[in-house]
Structures are given as C-alpha cells and as structure tokens.
Amino acid sequence: MSAVHTAITTAEQQHRIYKAFDWIIIPIVVLVIIGANHIHAMLTMGDWDFWIDWKDRRWWVTVTPIALIFFPAALHYILWNNFRLPFGATLATAGLLIGEWANRIANFVGWAYFPLNMVVPAEIIPMALCLDAILLISRSLTMTGVLGAMLWGIIFYPANWVIIAPFHVPIEYNGTMMSLADLIGYNYVRTGTPEYIRIIEEGTLRTFGEDVTPVSAFFAGFISVGAYFLWLGIGKWFGLTTWMKRV
Amino acid sequence: MFNIKKTVLMLMAIMVGCIALYAAPALAHGEKSQAAYLRMRTLLWYDVEVSTTKLQVNDEMTMTGKFYWFYDWPSNIAKPEVAFLNIGIPGPVFIRKASYINGVSGTNSTRFEIGETYEFKVILKARRAARVHMHALMNVKEAGPLIGPGRWVEVTGDMADFTNEVTTLTGETVDLETYGLANAVKWHIFWGVIAAAWLLYWIFQGPILIPRYKKVKLLNEDADDIITPANRMVGLVLLIGTMAVVTWSYYHAHSQYPVTIPLQSGQITIPALPDAARGVNVEMVDARYRVPGRSLEFTIKVTNNTNSPIRPGEFTSANVRWMNPDVSKAEPADSHDPVASNGMTYEGGAVMPGQTKLLKVACTDAAWETYRLAKLIYDPDSRFGGLLFFFDEEGNRSVVALGGPLLPVFI
Ligand SMILES: [Cu+2]
Numbered sequence: 001m002s003a004v005h006t007a008i009t010t011a012e013q014q015h016r017i018y019k020a021f022d023w024i025i026i027p028i029v030v031l032v033i034i035g036a037n038h039i040h041a042m043l044t045m046g047d048w049d050f051w052i053d054w055k056d057r058r059w060w061v062t063v064t065p066i067a068l069i070f071f072p073a074a075l076h077y078i079l080w081n082n083f084r085l086p087f088g089a090t091l092a093t094a095g096l097l098i099g100e101w102a103n104r105i106a107n108f109v110g111w112a113y114f115p116l117n118m119v120v121p122a123e124i125i126p127m128a129l130c131l132d133a134i135l136l137i138s139r140s141l142t143m144t145g146v147l148g149a150m151l152w153g154i155i156f157y158p159a160n161w162v163i164i165a166p167f168h169v170p171i172e173y174n175g176t177m178m179s180l181a182d183l184i185g186y187n188y189v190r191t192g193t194p195e196y197i198r199i200i201e202e203g204t205l206r207t208f209g210e211d212v213t214p215v216s217a218f219f220a221g222f223i224s225v226g227a228y229f230l231w232l233g234i235g236k237w238f239g240l241t242t243w244m245k246r247v
Numbered sequence: 248m249f250n251i252k253k254t255v256l257m258l259m260a261i262m263v264g265c266i267a268l269y270a271a272p273a274l275a276h277g278e279k280s281q282a283a284y285l286r287m288r289t290l291l292w293y294d295v296e297v298s299t300t301k302l303q304v305n306d307e308m309t310m311t312g313k314f315y316w317f318y319d320w321p322s323n324i325a326k327p328e329v330a331f332l333n334i335g336i337p338g339p340v341f342i343r344k345a346s347y348i349n350g351v352s353g354t355n356s357t358r359f360e361i362g363e364t365y366e367f368k369v370i371l372k373a374r375r376a377a378r379v380h381m382h383a384l385m386n387v388k389e390a391g392p393l394i395g396p397g398r399w400v401e402v403t404g405d406m407a408d409f410t411n412e413v414t415t416l417t418g419e420t421v422d423l424e425t426y427g428l429a430n431a432v433k434w435h436i437f438w439g440v441i442a443a444a445w446l447l448y449w450i451f452q453g454p455i456l457i458p459r460y461k462k463v464k465l466l467n468e469d470a471d472d473i474i475t476p477a478n479r480m481v482g483l484v485l486l487i488g489t490m491a492v493v494t495w496s497y498y499h500a501h502s503q504y505p506v507t508i509p510l511q512s513g514q515i516t517i518p519a520l521p522d523a524a525r526g527v528n529v530e531m532v533d534a535r536y537r538v539p540g541r542s543l544e545f546t547i548k549v550t551n552n553t554n555s556p557i558r559p560g561e562f563t564s565a566n567v568r569w570m571n572p573d574v575s576k577a578e579p580a581d582s583h584d585p586v587a588s589n590g591m592t593y594e595g596g597a598v599m600p601g602q603t604k605l606l607k608v609a610c611t612d613a614a615w616e617t618y619r620l621a622k623l624i625y626d627p628d629s630r631f632g633g634l635l636f637f638f639d640e641e642g643n644r645s646v647v648a649l650g651g652p653l654l655p656v657f658i
C-alpha cells in the first residue's frame with residue numbers, strides 16, 4: 001500500500017486510482033462468485049433446480065434456501081465488516097442466476113434440446129433483497145441472521161409459486177392424473193433420470209399432511225438461520241488478512 | 248480435523264463423477280459395456296420391434312416387445328423393486344406420448360417380479376431431426392440401466408414445426424414446448440432488474456472499495472455511521488416493496504390457477520403375463536464355451552408336456568440372437584442388430600409330446616467376441632443365462648429360461 005501512496009500527489013489522482021481499483025476488482029469478484037456459487041449450487045441442489053418435475057413442496061422448498069444461503073452469508077461478513085456494503089446476498093444470487101441461465105440455455109437447450117420451460121432455475125432474488133435490506137436497516141449481522149435468514153427460507157416458495165403454479169395444473173393422461181410438470185418429465189425422455197430418481201414428497205400418514213409447504217418453509221427458515229451463522233464464520237476465515245500477507 | 252486438501256479433492260472427485268454421469272447417456276452404445284454375466288442374467292428382451300425407422304417431425308412410432316426378469320438374478324444387483332421403462336436416446340429426439348406394460352400406463356415407476364415376463368409398448372413422437380441408435384431401456388433403482396435391443400432411427404424435418412398440445416382437467420389446451428415460459432422469463436427479468444438497480448445504487452456511490460475500507464477502519468466501533476439515514480430508507484423501501492410484490496404474486500397465482508395438485512410420485516405393481524414356457528420343461532445338464540470356435544455348447548434334458556412335437560429354433564441372451572433357420576428365421580434389422588441367422592444347430596431331433604430327452608445345442612457366432620460375451624469366463628461369476636425358444640409344428644412358441652455354470656474349453 002505504501003508504494004501506491006507515494007505515487008499519488010493530488011486528491012483527484014487518488015480518486016481516479018480508487019475508481020480504477022473498483023473497476024478492476026469488482027468484475028473479477030463477480031466472475032469468481034458466479035463460478036464458485038454455481039458449482040456449489042449444482043453440487044447441493046442439482047436436479048431440484050434443473051427440472052420442473054423436481055420442484056416439489058417438501059424437498060425442493062427445503063433444500064434450495066438452505067443450500068443457497070452459504071454464499072450470501074459469507075459475502076455479508078466480508079462486505080459488511082470491511083466496507084459496510086449491504087449487497088452480498090443480491091450479488092451472490094444474481095450472479096448465480098446469470099450462471100444458471102447460461103448453463104440452461106447453452107447445455108440443457110442448446111446441447112441436449114430440452115425445452116427451456118422444463119429447466120428454468122428457481123427465483124432466488126427476492127429472498128436476497130430481503131436479506132440485504134434487513135442488514136442495511138438493522139446494521140447488525142446477528143439481527144440479519146435471525147430475522148433475515150428466517151425470512152429467506154420462508155418466502156422462497158411464495159416467491160416461486162407465480163412461476164411454478166401453471167405447471168401444477170392437473171391433467172388426465174393415459175388414465176392417470178398428473179400435474180403438467182410430471183407430464184413434461186414423462187414426455188421429454190431423460191435416459192439417465194428415470195421417474196423414481198426424483199427425491200420429492202411422497203406423502204405420509206401424519207395428520208394435516210396437506211400443510212406440507214408451510215412446515216417445509218419454516219423448517220428451511222430455521223436451518224437457514226443456523227447455516228447463515230455457520231457461513232458468517234467461514235466468511236470470517238476467508239476474509240482473514242493472513243491470506244493477503246501470504247500473497 | 249477439517250482437512251482442506253482432502254475436502255477439495257473429494258469435491259473435485261464428486262464433480263468429475265457428476266459430469267461423467269451426465270455425459271454418459273450422450274456417449275450412446277452402452278450395450279457392450281456392462282459385464283457379460285450381468286447382461287445375460289438380468290433382463291432378457293425379445294420380440295422387440297419398431298413400427299418404422301424413418302419418420303418426419305411430429306410423426307409417431309411405436310416400439311413393442313417383451314422382457315423377462317431372469318430367474319437366477321445376480322445377488323449383487325438390486326432386484327427390480329422400483330423400475331422405470333425408459334428409452335435410450337441422446338436427449339429428447341422423441342417425446343414419449345405413452346408407454347404401457349401389459350396394457351397398464353407406464354407413467355409411474357413399477358415393481359416387477361423376478362422370473363416373470365411382461366410385454367411393453369412405447370409410443371414416441373418425433374421432435375427433432377437426427378439419426379440415433381434408439382434402445383429399449385429399463386432403469387432399475389440402485390442397479391442402473393438395463394439396455395435392450397437398439398435400432399437406428401432417422402428423423403427428418405424441422406424442430407420448429409413440432410408441437411406438444413395437451414388439454415388439462417381445467418379445460419385449457421396448452422403447448423408443453425413453451426407453456427409457462429414467457430411468465431417465468433418475465434418474473435426472472437423483473438427481479439433481475441431490481442437486483443441490478445440495488446447493486447448499481449451502491450456501486451455508483453463513487454469508488455466504494457478503498458475509501459469505504461479506510462473509513463471503516465478509521466471509525467472502528469462507529470463504522471455503522473457510514474450508513475446514512477437515506478441509505479436505510481432505501482433499504483426499508485426495498486424490504487417492504489419486495490415483500491409486497493412476493494405476497495401479491497403469490498395470491499395472484501392462486502387466483503389465476505385455483506386448481507393445482509402436488510407432483511405425483513405413486514408407484515404401481517403390474518401383474519405378469521402367463522408362463523411363456525407353455526408346458527415345456529428344460530434342465531441344464533452341462534454347458535461349455537469353446538473359445539477357439541466361439542461357440543456355446545450345452546446339453547439339456549427337455550420334457551415336452553404339450554401335445555405337439557417341438558424343436559429349438561432360437562437362443563437369445565444379452566440382446567444377441569442365434570437362429571436355427573430350419574425352425575425359425577430372422578435377419579438383422581440393421582447394421583447394429585446382432586442376429587446370427589445360422590447361429591444355432593442342435594442334435595437330438597424333435598421332442599415328442601410326453602417325451603423327455605437330451606438335446607445338444609450349439610450357438611456359434613463372432614458376436615461372442617464382438618459383443619464381449621466371451622468375457623463371461625473371466626467374470627467374477629461365470630454363470631450364464633438366456634432364453635431358448637421351442638416351436639411346435641403349428642409354429643406355436645414356448646419360451647424357456649435356462650442357465651448355469653459355464654466351463655471354458657481353450658483347446
Ligand atoms: Cu446403441
């Protein structure tokens with residue numbers, strides 16, 4: 001840092017350097033986040049996010065928010081503690097969606113010819129906006145973890161219902177009742193993804209079994225709270241300046 | 248302790264595994280890759296036919312056939328408690344309009360009985376131009392894909408002409424190729440724009456990294472003072488606005504689609520076909536594989552409980568067919584259809600009604616090598632299996648499963 005300081009003589013020059021620093025660092029960080037978060041997402045929620053006939057009201061609703069809070073939490077720690085910037089969650093989710101859309105269009109449609117409506121990624125930006133907004137309003141990572149992460153898990157399903165509801169309209173097909181999502185999964189042959197491989201709700205003998213979604217959403221919220229704090233810690237570890245010293 | 252190197256290596260291994268798994272169907276022709284004893288003693292397909300091999304986009308074709316779950320199922324392979332009748336093609340060149348197992352719709356995953364025979368029918372509608380080697384396929388949970396016979400099929404025409412229209416129980420007719428897409432894209436764009444605005448709001452507050460970092464370090468415990476009341480007001484508007492839109496969209500979707508159902512995941516059991524042996528009983532006496540002659544030779548004790556003399560006309564295993572043209576004729580359907588038109592000979596003559604006698608059958612063909620079935624003798628379990636077809640004088644067929652230890656003859 002000291003070498004940089006001595007080269008700068010005026011405030012205007014300093015401003016230019018800072019600006020250049022932003023323009024160099026921010027795109028690199030964004031690209032790294034897209035790549036890393038995308039790999040993380042494919043390894044954790046994978047098929048649930050790929051296919052319309054995996055987006056159920058028990059597993060998908062639970063797995064997605066829990067899996068996806070990792071990067072927002074880590075970025076919250078780094079960006080808030082060092083810069084007081086409250087956009088870590090939006091950056092992580094919007095970046096992920098850019099990667100996902102590129103992947104779905106290039107690979108699933110361009111390469112394998114699946115119809116795009118079968119492989120639309122889940123909508124995850126509203127949850128991130130809430131998480132960021134709560135951080136900004138409360139100015140507290142703890143409050144964000146408790147309130148924001150809970151909200152993050154809870155609103156995932158309502159925010160996506162407007163996209164997936166049309167696919168849950170029933171149809172009678174060859175004597176069986178299916179949702180249109182099931183039918184798309186059946187029509188568009190996937191050699192390596194047979195019907196039974198789907199991990200989706202199968203129903204239980206528990207009473208009030210029809211209230212699956214709110215239960216799953218609250219469960220996802222609770223786990224997201226825990227996961228948020230876990231990943232704040234990991235963000236802290238990644239943000240350690242010892243890394244810089246080594247470089 | 249948490250070992251970062253090990254974890255990274257493990258994650259990389261998982262990733263490579265996932266990529267390999269996803270790439271596998273694209274490589275096609277898995278027909279020879281599985282161990283010979285597994286292909287011969289799991290699912291035995293026969294009578295597989297396609298209604299046409301050349302069709303236009305939107306044309307339909309039918310694949311029919313039968314499969315038999317071999318009675319001596321390898322103990323290391325999961326039994327077909329949950330299985331799904333599938334089609335082996337690289338991506339949806341066709342859509343599956345319908346599939347039936349013994350006349351029951353195959354939309355659900357199914358349970359099958361070992362030692363039983365089922366017939367199937369799959370109706371496919373051509374979707375895009377391609378020349379593909381299409382296979383009948385059975386996915387078995389925890390076992391994997393069991394590949395049936397393949398056929399070269401050619402689709403011509405333009406994918407843009409393809410439609411997949413269905414009518415829902417609420418009375419709407421929709422095209423599943425594009426259904427719901429415009430709505431999904433609209434919402435993704437809407438939230439994408441809001442996200443971009445939120446990020447730009449911060450980025451355009453001048454250089455943000457170094458100056459803010461310095462200020463945070465300078466203010467130390469009072470670093471929160473960097474956040475202005477105006478900033479927080481923007482945050483509040485964002486929070487309330489987001490919640491309002493989410494809530495509105497949720498109820499809007501409910502009123503637009505009042506009737507919805509959860510994803511359907513039930514499983515069914517389908518009764519088997521009647522016994523295809525029709526009163527013919529076979530006992531394995533002895534079986535040898537002659538390596539230099541590429542010939543399977545087995546002696547069997549046959550009891551004929553039907554009322555007509557019978558003779559063996561075909562032996563089939565692992566989708567390869569050895570024909571005895573004196574009794575039953577078949578030719579390869581295309582360049583990749585392993586049918587040995589003169590592959591089977593036998594000694595012992597016809598088995599009369601009520602008679603029990605020994606027959607000596609030989610199945611000879613280069614397919615033992617080209618389809619990697621001769622490797623059986625080097626497998627960890629060198630027992631073989633297959634289906635032997637007997638025909639009576641009226642052409643009635645009896646299908647008998649047989650198998651047992653196979654001894655190699657090297658000289
Ligand atoms: Cu093939």
